[in-house]
Amino acid sequence: MKKSTKGALAAGSAAVLLMGGAGTLAFWTADAEVDGISVTAGELKIVSDTCADADWIFDSGEDEASKVYEAGDLIVPGDVLTKNCSFEVQATGEHLRANLDATAPVRGGTLTNTDVTIASSFLIGANPVVDGVITEANDGDVVNASLTVTFLPGSLNASQTGTVSLTDFGFSLTQIHS
Helix, strand or coil: CCHHHHHHHHHHHHHHHHHHHHCCCCCCCCCCCCCCCCCCCCEEEEECCCHHHCCEEECCCCCCCCCECCCCCCCCCCCEEEEEEEEEEEEECCCCEEEEEEECCEEEECCCCCCEEEEEEEEECCEECHHHEEEHHHCCCEEEEEEEEEECCCCCHHHCCCCEEEECCEEEEEEECC
């Protein structure tokens, strides 16, 4: 084989080898480990609820103050029925905040919102629950709840012999995060 052929073959082989390596480029790399974490969630619950067994009581402005409402009792405009009960709040977790509210009852009957209104209020001890917000600081606190149903004064004659059925009252704690 001629020297020039050997040289051309060597140059061609070098060119092929260089071209094959031109498509790969290596960078330095390094790795580091990060410690993992194990977390446990808190809880938000209503427990020790006395509300199911509490009576509805007529307002105390009547001759027979604090009369228990019984099936068949007839209400008139201006009457207020109140249910007072209590429950314990379990609220654990860092930065826990929850809205406390009474859930809207299922309504039936002929009396409307212009005849009958529903309201709720909440106390922890003698203090109102501010803006309805519970925090982890309230864990184990007993909430005194008051539900009121008012047959509005000034209801029209059309409300006479009307009915309202309010079922499935309840309370809710709904976690919020801000």
